[in-house]
Every structure is written in structure tokens, then in C-alpha cells.
Amino acid sequence: MSGEYNYDDQGQFFPFFMLTMAGLVTIPLTYNVLKPSTDLEQTAARIKSDFKPKHGDLIEAQRKKRKRRDRKTKRIIAVILGYAFMAYMVYLIIVTQRTVPQIWDPYDILGVKRSATEQEINKFYKRLSVKFHPDKARPDPAKNETLESINDRWVEMTKAYKALTDEEIRNNYLQYGNPDGRQSTSIGIALPKWMVEEGNRWFVVAFYGILLGIILPYTLGKWWYGTQALTKDKVLHASAGNLFREWKEDISEGGVVAATSVGEEFKETLKESRSDAGAAKVEGKVLNSSALTDADKARLKSIDDPVRRKTLALLWAYLARIELEDTELEKEKYEVAPTALLLNNSFASVTLPFQVVKPLLAAYHTSQNIIQAVPPSASPLLQLPNFTPAIAAKITASPKSPSTLQKFMSLPPTVRRSLCSDMSEEQYNQAMQVASQIPHLQIAKAFFKVVGERVITPGSLVQLVIKARVIPPGTKDVPPVDPLDLEDIDPDEGDLDALHGRKPAKSKRRKTLDGKVIEDESKEGSIQPPLAHAPYFAADHAPRWHVFLAEARSGRISVPPFTFTAFDKPIFNSDGTPSFNVLTFKCPFQAPPQIHAFPFVLHLICDSYIGLDSKMDVVLDVRDPSEANAVESDDEISEPDEDTLAGQLQAMKTGGLSGAPTTTRKKKKRTASQADVPVAHTVDAAADGEDDDESDTEGDESDDTSDTDTETEDEDS
Numbered sequence: 181m182s183g184e185y186n187y188d189d190q191g192q193f194f195p196f197f198m199l200t201m202a203g204l205v206t207i208p209l210t211y212n213v214l215k216p217s218t219d220l221e222q223t224a225a226r227i228k229s230d231f232k233p234k235h236g237d238l239i240e241a242q243r244k245k246r247k248r249r250d251r252k253t254k255r256i257i258a259v260i261l262g263y264a265f266m267a268y269m270v271y272l273i274i275v276t277q278r279t280v281p282q283i284w285d286p287y288d289i290l291g292v293k294r295s296a297t298e299q300e301i302n303k304f305y306k307r308l309s310v311k312f313h314p315d316k317a318r319p320d321p322a323k324n325e326t327l328e329s330i331n332d333r334w335v336e337m338t339k340a341y342k343a344l345t346d347e348e349i350r351n352n353y354l355q356y357g358n359p360d361g362r363q364s365t366s367i368g369i370a371l372p373k374w375m376v377e378e379g380n381r382w383f384v385v386a387f388y389g390i391l392l393g394i395i396l397p398y399t400l401g402k403w404w405y406g407t408q409a410l411t412k413d414k415v416l417h418a419s420a421g422n423l424f425r426e427w428k429e430d431i432s433e434g435g436v437v438a439a440t441s442v443g444e445e446f447k448e449t450l451k452e453s454r455s456d457a458g459a460a461k462v463e464g465k466v467l468n469s470s471a472l473t474d475a476d477k478a479r480l481k482s483i484d485d486p487v488r489r490k491t492l493a494l495l496w497a498y499l500a501r502i503e504l505e506d507t508e509l510e511k512e513k514y515e516v517a518p519t520a521l522l523l524n525n526s527f528a529s530v531t532l533p534f535q536v537v538k539p540l541l542a543a544y545h546t547s548q549n550i551i552q553a554v555p556p557s558a559s560p561l562l563q564l565p566n567f568t569p570a571i572a573a574k575i576t577a578s579p580k581s582p583s584t585l586q587k588f589m590s591l592p593p594t595v596r597r598s599l600c601s602d603m604s605e606e607q608y609n610q611a612m613q614v615a616s617q618i619p620h621l622q623i624a625k626a627f628f629k630v631v632g633e634r635v636i637t638p639g640s641l642v643q644l645v646i647k648a649r650v651i652p653p654g655t656k657d658v659p660p661v662d663p664l665d666l667e668d669i670d671p672d673e674g675d676l677d678a679l680h681g682r683k684p685a686k687s688k689r690r691k692t693l694d695g696k697v698i699e700d701e702s703k704e705g706s707i708q709p710p711l712a713h714a715p716y717f718a719a720d721h722a723p724r725w726h727v728f729l730a731e732a733r734s735g736r737i738s739v740p741p742f743t744f745t746a747f748d749k750p751i752f753n754s755d756g757t758p759s760f761n762v763l764t765f766k767c768p769f770q771a772p773p774q775i776h777a778f779p780f781v782l783h784l785i786c787d788s789y790i791g792l793d794s795k796m797d798v799v800l801d802v803r804d805p806s807e808a809n810a811v812e813s814d815d816e817i818s819e820p821d822e823d824t825l826a827g828q829l830q831a832m833k834t835g836g837l838s839g840a841p842t843t844t845r846k847k848k849k850r851t852a853s854q855a856d857v858p859v860a861h862t863v864d865a866a867a868d869g870e871d872d873d874e875s876d877t878e879g880d881e882s883d884d885t886s887d888t889d890t891e892t893e894d895e896d897s
Contacts, residue, residue: 199269206262220722231565242718286340413526433556441492459490471500518719553716560791566607589654650751665762712788723788
């Protein structure tokens with residue numbers, strides 16, 4: 181048997197090859213395009229407001245520009261072209277299949293059944309000879325038949341007849357698939373012949389050389405080095421190194437603003453001629469502004485690099501909302517802010533290894549300033565629509581005047597309106613509408629616990645549990661906290677999903693103080709707050725809350741920040757009013773190895789709104805493991821059952837067998853506070869000397885309370 185290799189003259193295999201190659205690229209790319217977005221900024225709702233700032237069209241244009249950059253436009257186009265090419269290949273496959281030679285089948289040629297006997301085949305062949313024999317058949321012009329085609333057809337019929345009746349020919353057919361015996365093998369290469377013809381093959385070789393030798397390596401290299409060039413904070417490694425060199429233990433918010441200007445990303449934003457255009461004009465306006473301190477102005481003047489100097493001037497112009505009177509400069513002013521926020525977040529990460537609180541707080545406060553376009557140390561009222569520095573200065577002129585957003589919103593409506601007399605009614609309503617939707621997270625209770633344990637022992641896995649509510653500034657008629665909402669239920673021992681936070685612990689049903697049983701629909705991370713109201717910030721931003729513990733005396737970070745972007749319950753009702761749901765945040769960390777009462781300062785900071793930070797004093801009481809054993813042993817003591825011998829003897833002692841009424845005491849769940857083993861103390865630093873409500877941890881077994889809550893009576897502040 182001889183083998184023959186030939187090119188695919190009729191394009192029978194080439195479409196299969198190209199369809200496979202296109203599918204290897206298009207299908208994974210389709211998944212990348214269609215997979216649900218995990219970007220918080222694309223899944224959150226917005227705060228309702230019709231406020232439009234000056235240069236709102238420029239800011240919106242910058243937002244759309246950034247969205248186009250993240251919209252996967254190039255990948256979507258590639259997917260569409262890929263499927264169009266694949267559809268064309270499928271069309272070619274369907275068309276070429278019509279001309280592909282079929283497998284030689286004698287039954288199909290004669291038109292007899294495969295179950296036909298030899299006698300039936302003989303009879304059928306004789307009937308065919310009467311109709312199709314060349315001596316009797318006549319060419320049909322309507323079917324384009326010729327004498328040659330009639331002869332060829334009769335030869336095939338005869339060959340098929342002998343393949344079913346002649347023993348030798350039949351053996352050839354069964355063994356080789358052809359009545360003529362062994363045939364040569366023809367293997368088609370999945371390339372059309374025209375691609376390798378003398379005049380075309382060099383073009384084809386050049387095409388594949390460029391595709392496989394240049395385009396593919398360049399694409400993979402660009403993707404690889406592009407991903408490796410960025411840190412987890414999505415800034416260039418060179419920028420992160422520059423930020424590291426800018427770190428100082430006593431750095432201020434103004435110093436952090438100056439530090440963000442070292443980013444290498446700004447060289448792309450202000451490349452070539454844009455690095456010098458208008459720099460002197462921007463710098464002159466900034467240096468004449470009262471929003472900068474003398475130290476901030478000195479930093480700006482000391483910079484030699486023209487790109488960094490103009491970047492810092494633009495940042496201060498953005499924060500102080502300085503009119504630059506030039507469209508291109510205004511675009512650049514709003515363009516640098518989102519990049520500065522990324523660099524500021526990277527600076528916050530750089531500060532963590534030093535474990536110093538002040539630089540971290542400065543970075544978080546700078547994030548608030550950048551998002552709200554408010555200079556450091558400026559009035560928090562400027563984050564409300566239509567508030568200008570002049571109006572804010574008028575409101576805070578007197579020492580008794582409200583200096584924070586919360587104090588201002590707590591004033592009677594008539595007093596608030598009189599302080600904002602420079603605003604029109606529409607402008608004032610816009611400001612109040614936004615203020616009523618700001619998610620101000622207020623801590624109701626914070627304590628430490630170890631799942632399944634009565635006390636906290638050295639080296640154990642501790643959870644800092646924070647119970648808080650979202651109460652927008654100026655909210656009236658805030659209902660009291662339900663004590664049951666302040667409890668934290670431990671998961672069952674074998675409930676791995678609850679232990680890992682994938683579902684709520686134990687039952688979702690709980691009983692309120694008035695005896696009603698309600699369903700607890702809380703689910704960790706299920707409710708995302710609305711996007712930050714930042715009309716001057718040229719990008720969408722989802723608020724993030726950072727929680728960390730610091731040493732009360734040394735001012736050093738003890739437990740690194742935990743970041744929360746979603747809640748376990750809705751914070752607003754369908755009509756936009758606050759729901760006052762108690763939210764739960766859990767921060768796990770390892771307890772110190774020493775036995776001691778460790779005083780900490782709990783910081784809760786939102787990165788998007790100014791002046792809404794919370795701070796509390798908490799105490800982590802690490803106890804000796806023997807005390808935990810003592811609590812467990814004491815907890816196991818209970819009354820004997822009446823139907824046992826010990827129970828009958830007990831009843832005789834108490835007069836139960838002499839007709840006196842017997843009493844059965846239910847075994848109560850005990851906590852560390854009941855066993856006189858104090859574990860954690862919490863003191864609200866914002867409270868004016870009053871103790872928090874004592875936690876009610878006793879109750880019947882029907883009460884759905886935690887047997888592992890380690891909170892005790894609060895200490896006086």
C-alpha cells in the first residue's frame with residue numbers, strides 16, 4: 181500500500197483547522213468578557229441628588245474616559261470578530277461537506293436492504309439491468325446525462341453486485357473497504373494548495389513568521405510585564421518605591437498629598453509638552469490660595485522635577501477648587517485626582533510595616549479629602565453640595581458654632597436654614613438631601629470573643645465583634661438598640677459553613693423582647709452601600725470602612741486594618757429612610773501569648789466622608805487556660821433528674837415526697853461574666869462619661885442567646 185500526502189485542494193480540512201484555532205482564542209475571551217464584574221464601583225447604587233457642580237461636563241467626560249478604559253472594548257470587538265470568523269468557517273464546512281467523497285457502500289449503490297439475502301439481491305440486480313444497462317438506458321437531457329455517465333453508473337452497480345455475491349470480491353470489500361482490494365492512502369494537509377504555490381508560499385511563510393515570531397510574543401510579553409509592573413494597589417512598582425521614600429513618622433495630610441505627586445503614572449498623564457504648559461499659571465494661583473499652609477507652599481516650591489511640581493500644583497488646585505480659567509488645565513486638574521487616590525491607597529499600604537498610627541490616619545484622611553475635593557483641615561461642611569468656603573466660614577465663625585457635619589445637622593431646621601441664608605431654597609434642599617443619605621456608621625457595641633470558649637486564652641483566635649448602625653447626620657427619632665441585636669451567636673460545632681462565615685450561625689429565628697419570633701435575614705457582605713457622593717471626583721468610588729486596633733499608650737498599630745465594603749443587612753428602607761439595622765463586623769486575629777489585660781484604641785474610619793470617624797477604648801483580657809477549665813467545670817453542675825435515685829434522694833431532702841411542691845430549675849447558659857471571669861471591656865470614647873447598657877446574657881434555653889459571649893459589665897470611662 182502506498183501513501184500519498186497532498187494539500188487540501190478543495191478546502192475540506194482547512195476550515196476545521198481554522199475553526200479550532202479561532203475557538204481556542206475566542207471562547208476563553210468570551211468568558212473574560214461575560215463573567216460578572218467584581219468591581220464594587222459597577223455594582224453599587226448611587227446617592228440621589230440632582231446637584232451639578234461647575235465644570236460638571238469636564239468631570240463627566242473624565243469619568244466616561246476612565247470607564248471606556250475599563251470597559252473591555254477591545255476584547256468585545258475581538259470576541260465579535262472571532263465569532264464572525266468562526267461562523268464563516270462553519271459555513272465553509274457545510275458547503276464543502278456536500279462535495280466530500282462518500283464511503284463506498286454496495287448496499288447504498290444498489291439500493292437494497294442490508295438484511296437482503298443473496299437470492300433477493302440477484303432478483304433486484306436483474307430488475308436494475310433492465311432499466312440501467314447501457315444497451316437499454318437512454319441519456320436524459322433534463323438530468324444532464326451522457327452515455328459516459330450511464331456506463332460509469334452501470335460499472336459501479338456491477339461492482340457493487342459482485343461485492344455482495346462473489347466470494348473473492350466480497351472478501352476484498354470486507355477487508356479493505358473496496359472491491360478492488362488494497363488502495364493507496366491519501367492524507368490531506370489542512371492548508372489549501374494556493375497557500376504553498378511557488379508564487380505565494382513566501383508570503384505565507386512571512387505571515388506565519390510575523391504572527392508567531394513577533395505579534396504573539398509581543399502580546400504575551402506586554403500582558404505579562406503589564407501585570408507584573410503593578411502592585412496589588414494597581415500602581416507601578418516604581419511609584420510604590422517612591423512613596424516608600426516619602427514616608428515619615430510625623431507626616432501630615434499635606435505631606436501625604438505631596439507624597440502622591442511622586443507617582444510615575446503622572447508622567448503619562450502630563451507627557452511631553454503638557455508637563456510645562458500652564459504650570460506657572462497653576463502654581464501662581466495655588467500659592468496665592470489660603471487653603472495651603474506655609475509648609476505646603478514650601479514643599480511645592482522645593483520641587484525641581486517639572487512634572488511632579490505641576491502635578492502637585494494641580495492636586496492643590498483640585499482640593500481647593502481653584503478656578504484655573506483654562507479648559508485644558510481644568511481637564512488636567514480633574515484627571516490627576518483619581519490617580520492620586522490610587523497612590524494614596526498605596527501609601528497607606530506602605531505605612532503598615534512601620535506600625536505607626538499617625539501616617540496611616542493621615543493617609544485615610546487624605547483619601548477623604550481627595551474624594552470630596554476638600555483641603556486638609558478645611559470644614560467638613562464643604563462636602564455638602566453648594567457649600568463654599570465663605571459659607572462654611574460664616575457658619576463656624578463663633579466658637580459655639582457647629583464645627584462638624586453631625587453638629588450642624590443636629591441643629592433645628594430653622595437655625596440651619598438661617599445659617600445658610602446665602603443659599604437659595606433649591607440649593608439648600610440639595611445639600612440637605614445629600615446629608616440625609618450619608619452612611620454614618622455609629623458603633624453600638626464592640627467586644628472580643630473566641631468561638632466556643634468562655635474566656636480568651638493566650639494565642640487563641642480572637643474575634644473583634646463590632647455592632648454598629650448607619651445613622652445619617654441629622655436623623656431624628658432614632659429608635660433604641662434592641663439588646664438581642666447586640667448578641668453574637670456561635671456556630672454549631674460541625675457547621676463549617678457558619679464557622680467560615682458563608683451563612684449565619686445557628687437558626688435565623690430569634691425572639692424579641694415582646695415575645696415575637698422574627699426571621700433574621702442577615703448575610704455577611706450581601707448589602708452594598710451606595711457610591712460615595714463625590715461630584716468633583718472624576719471616577720466612581722464605593723465607600724470602604726477600615727477597622728484597626730492601636731496601642732493606647734505608644735500609638736502603634738497592634739492589629740492591621742480590616743476593610744469592609746458591604747453589610748449584612750440593608751441600611752436604608754425602600755423609601756430611602758434609614759433602617760437602623762444593627763450591622764455586624766468581625767475581625768479575627770491571634771491573641772497575644774501573654775496573660776494580661778491589653779488596652780487598645782479601636783479606630784473605625786470611612787475613606788469617603790470627612791469627619792465621620794469613630795474611636796473607642798477596648799480592653800482585651802487574656803486569661804490563664806486554667807480559668808477556662810474552671811468555668812467549664814462549674815457550668816456542668818446541674819440538678820439531678822427526678823426519675824433517678826439521686827433525684828429521689830434529693831426530693832426526699834427537700835420534702836418532695838411528703839406532698840410539698842417540687843421545683844425544677846432549668847440549667848441556664850452561663851457566660852464568662854456569670855463565672856466572674858472578666859474578658860473584655862468596652863468604653864465608648866465618644867460618650868460623655870455614661871456607661872453602656874449592661875448586656876443581658878441570662879435567660880431560658882428558649883432564649884436564643886450566645887453561650888460564648890465574653891462581654892462583661894462595662895467599665896466607667
